[in-house]
Amino acid sequence: MNILLIEDDLTLGRSLQKGLAEAGMRCEWRRDGKSGLTALQEQQADVVILDQLLPDLVGLEVLNAARKMGLRVPVLILSALGSVEDRVTGLQHGADDYLVKPFAFPELLARLQALSRRTLEVPSQRHTVGTLTLDLSTRRVTRDGEDIDLTPTEFSLLEYLMRHAGQVVTRRMVCGHLWEADWEGVTNVVEVHISRLRAKIDRGHPEPVLQTVxxxxxxxxxxxxPDASGSARL
Structure with a gap:
């Protein structure tokens, strides 16, 4: 299981990273809200452990930003703020679980495993990013309720991008998904498919959903x- 830990306390962070590694989990650790949000966008975590009181961006701000980007990774808030109001607020803002400090490490492990199982047991057949929707059961793609006709390759590409919504997907990742090959050097083929897909899903809409970083x-x-100055359209 891949865990993203966003926690500013040095002692607790080291302890959690070591304990999770000993439990057979891979743990990436970030110590402030901004770098944690960037890691959320770029990495494929199975579960996120999110502290509430963080530098730069507090936990709820990180959580709100992630959900607005379409990130659906399970999030467990780990916080010293333990009132009923704090817990309810965290859950209402999109957290999947809430654990109050101090806590028992075996309970944390059990909660992480439960969140991971819940995600695996209910595979999503419908992906939505803004007004763009892809339905695997009907093979239908719509934006603002209007049907979009895609080729099988374009559909597969869009499904992959939507499963990683809010994360930067590299050309190598696209090649591996579409052709089960690692040939990132041949970039023009990927760019052609991206360009054609963008033309279909963004045509007629003032706000594009597919960006090139x-x-x-x-x-x-x-x-x-994540970095508007470094993004552009093809």
Whole structure:
């Protein structure tokens, strides 16, 4: 299981990272809200452990931004703020679980495993980013309720991008998904498919959902890209 830990306390962070590693989990650790949000966008975490009182952006701000970007990764808030009001507020803002400090490490492990199982047991057949919707059961793509006709390759590409909504997807990742090959050097083929897909899903809409992040890859989101100065359209 891949865990993203966003926690500013040095002692607790080191302890959690070590304990999770000993439990057979991979733990990426960030110590402030801004870098935590960036990691959320770029990495494929199975569960996020999110502290509430963080530098730069507090936990709820990180959570709100992630949900607005379409990120659906399970989030467990880990906080010293333990009143009923605090817990209710966290859950209402999109958290999937809430654990109050101090806590028992075995309970944290159990909660992480439960969140991971819940995600695996209910595979989503419908993906939505802003007004763009893809339905796997009907193979239908719509934006603002209007049907969009895609080729099988374009549909598969869009499904992959939507499953990683809010995250930067590299050309190598696209190649691996579409052709089960690692040939990132041949960029023009990927760019052609991206360009054709963008023309179909963004045509007639003032706010594009498919961005190109220079030097990094592609980003599907209904929010601004992580670095607007480094993004451009093909």
């Amino acid at each position: 220079r030097g990094r890859g592609y980003l599907l989101t209904d929010a601004s890209p």
